[in-house]
Amino acid sequence: MGALRLEGVRPRVLAPVNLTLAAGELVFICGPSGSGKSLLLRAVADLDPHAGEVWLGSEARSTMAPARWRQRVGLLPADAFWWADAVGEHFPAAARERSAPTRRASNPGEKFPPPAADSRLDGLLAALGFAPDVLDWSVARLSTGERQRLALARLLAQGPEALLLDEATANLDPGNRERVELVTAAYRAAHAAAVLWVSHDPEQRERLGGRQFGIRDGRLGQTEAVSADPARLEDRR
Amino acid sequence: MSLVLLTPFDLALAAVLVLLLAAMSWYLHLGVERRLLIAAARSTVQLMLVGLVLKGLFAQTNPWLIGLMALFMLAVAGIEVLQRQKRRFRGPWGYGIGAVSMFISSFSVLLLTLTLIIRVEPWYQPQYLIPLLGMLLGNTMSGAAIALDTLTRGAWDARGRIEARLLAGGTWDQAIASLRRDSLRAGLIPIVNAMATAGLVSLPGMMTGQILAGSPPMEAAKYQLLMMFVISAGTGLGSVAAVWLGSRRLFDERERLRLDRLRDQGRDRGN
Numbered sequence: 291m292g293a294l295r296l297e298g299v300r301p302r303v304l305a306p307v308n309l310t311l312a313a314g315e316l317v318f319i320c321g322p323s324g325s326g327k328s329l330l331l332r333a334v335a336d337l338d339p340h341a342g343e344v345w346l347g348s349e350a351r352s353t354m355a356p357a358r359w360r361q362r363v364g365l366l367p368a369d370a371f372w373w374a375d376a377v378g379e380h381f382p383a384a385a386r387e388r389s390a391p392t393r394r395a396s397n398p399g400e401k402f403p404p405p406a407a408d409s410r411l412d413g414l415l416a417a418l419g420f421a422p423d424v425l426d427w428s429v430a431r432l433s434t435g436e437r438q439r440l441a442l443a444r445l446l447a448q449g450p451e452a453l454l455l456d457e458a459t460a461n462l463d464p465g466n467r468e469r470v471e472l473v474t475a476a477y478r479a480a481h482a483a484a485v486l487w488v489s490h491d492p493e494q495r496e497r498l499g500g501r502q503f504g505i506r507d508g509r510l511g512q513t514e515a516v517s518a519d520p521a522r523l524e525d526r527r
Numbered sequence: 528m529s530l531v532l533l534t535p536f537d538l539a540l541a542a543v544l545v546l547l548l549a550a551m552s553w554y555l556h557l558g559v560e561r562r563l564l565i566a567a568a569r570s571t572v573q574l575m576l577v578g579l580v581l582k583g584l585f586a587q588t589n590p591w592l593i594g595l596m597a598l599f600m601l602a603v604a605g606i607e608v609l610q611r612q613k614r615r616f617r618g619p620w621g622y623g624i625g626a627v628s629m630f631i632s633s634f635s636v637l638l639l640t641l642t643l644i645i646r647v648e649p650w651y652q653p654q655y656l657i658p659l660l661g662m663l664l665g666n667t668m669s670g671a672a673i674a675l676d677t678l679t680r681g682a683w684d685a686r687g688r689i690e691a692r693l694l695a696g697g698t699w700d701q702a703i704a705s706l707r708r709d710s711l712r713a714g715l716i717p718i719v720n721a722m723a724t725a726g727l728v729s730l731p732g733m734m735t736g737q738i739l740a741g742s743p744p745m746e747a748a749k750y751q752l753l754m755m756f757v758i759s760a761g762t763g764l765g766s767v768a769a770v771w772l773g774s775r776r777l778f779d780e781r782e783r784l785r786l787d788r789l790r791d792q793g794r795d796r797g798n
Contacts, residue, residue, distance in 0.1 A: 335694065336781055336783060337690060337693065337694075337783055337784070338783065339779065339781075339783060355698075356693075356698075356781045356782035357696050357697060357782060358696070360694050360695075361695070361696030364694070365694050367687075367691075367694070369687065370691065371687035371688045371690070371691040372688070372691070373688040373689075373691055373692055373705075382695075382696075444695070445694075448695060
């Protein structure tokens with residue numbers, strides 16, 4: 291629900307970056323490892339000290355509480371960490387509440403009747419290939435790929451207005467990669483969320499379209515413009 | 528009952544035991560004989576000096592001199608806390624967090640004890656103030672050092688998890704909460720254990736001292752109890768202060784985890 295505008299953002303190893311993503315726009319960033327792609331995303335999420343300002347719509351980051359900013363501009367790190375034992379504990383309490391009645395529909399003590407439609411979280415989990423009971427799983431049981439997909443679910447469940455994805459599909463098999471791409475595209479379309487995506491996969495960048503930027507010699511520059519082709523995504527659904 | 532005075536000859540006899548231990552270490556290639564002898568020599572010099580200084584202090588009861596002595600003790604305790612950190616804060620914070628939290632806790636508990644509980648006249652009477660402060664500082668020092676060390680090492684190891692909580696829209700407070708709890712618990716465990724086993728195996732040092740000096744055992748026990756209670760209050764307060772200051776310092780005004788404020792392990796580069 292708003293453009294994401296980077297103004298002179300300057301992570302440790304990069305020249306100042308000026309970049310504007312329109313609401314709902316997808317922009318890819320590539321570059322050799324160590325070139326500063328992840329640092330740029332970390333800077334936008336305000337995890338590292340750096341110069342520059344970022345705007346979400348008309349709101350400047352510096353006017354917003356840091357926690358609020360990170361919730362609204364969601365970063366999916368390449369290596370997502372889990373701080374509790376069960377998967378569900380990492381999801382916002384509100385999202386869990388919505389999901390709980392369907393999961394425990396047979397529980398007579400339940401205060402609320404199960405909602406007719408699947409709650410949003412269950413739908414999200416299903417789209418990523420999980421049954422709702424995944425929330426009760428222990429994090430230690432998850433495979434790398436499951437962790438990566440659940441990290442995306444966790445991020446989307448917190449309802450960000452812009453997405454920063456760092457190698458969101460790096461450890462996934464083709465089927466799950468497609469799931470993640472579809473879920474991300476659907477979220478982008480439904481919420482008009484700007485998506486800044488770091489990806490090593492040229493085919494993926496080709497497939498999903500959008501402007502592409504590369505990092506060379508510490509500078510971010512546009513490499514080629516590919517017109518977004520939503521029809522192709524539709525076909526694969 | 529009268530106090531049995533020790534002669535230098537008595538002490539020399541005890542010192543022979545240390546020499547025997549050093550000889551054994553040398554014979555068995557344990558490699559601690561040098562450190563053992565240096566430590567024994569250090570403690571001899573330090574305790575003799577303290578005895579001399581206290582003799583002078585007790586004779587005068589000059590509040591300024593007593594204050595100076597108290598500050599000196601605090602300064603040394605601060606260094607000790609710093610040296611027990613595997614990953615210290617850079618700059619003055621490394622020393623300051625430990626020293627400030629010990630100052631707050633030890634001195635406030637000390638004042639409270641002297642004016643409200645023991646009620647000596649004047650309250651800064653050195654025979655009470657210096658030993659009490661020493662015991663308070665010594666224990667607070669361990670608590671604060673363990674708590675801070677757990678905090679900074681934990682933050683270093685759990686960086687990904689702490690940042691994950693920040694990314695999930697958590698405040699710095701929420702992101703560090705569980706680590707803060709662990710650190711506090713670690714800082715409090717020694718004194719809790721000491722209280723739980725007090726008197727079962729060994730008599731606490733202060734009680735031993737009073738009994739050797741001729742006090743009735745019940746009186747010695749009461750004093751020991753008083754000390755344990757104030758020490759645990761002081762240690763708790765000191766650990767809370769150290770963990771609070773330390774965890775605040777781990778984040779900046781934009782609630783970013785700033786591990787660059789900790790020194791690299793093992794390298795003692797300047798700031």
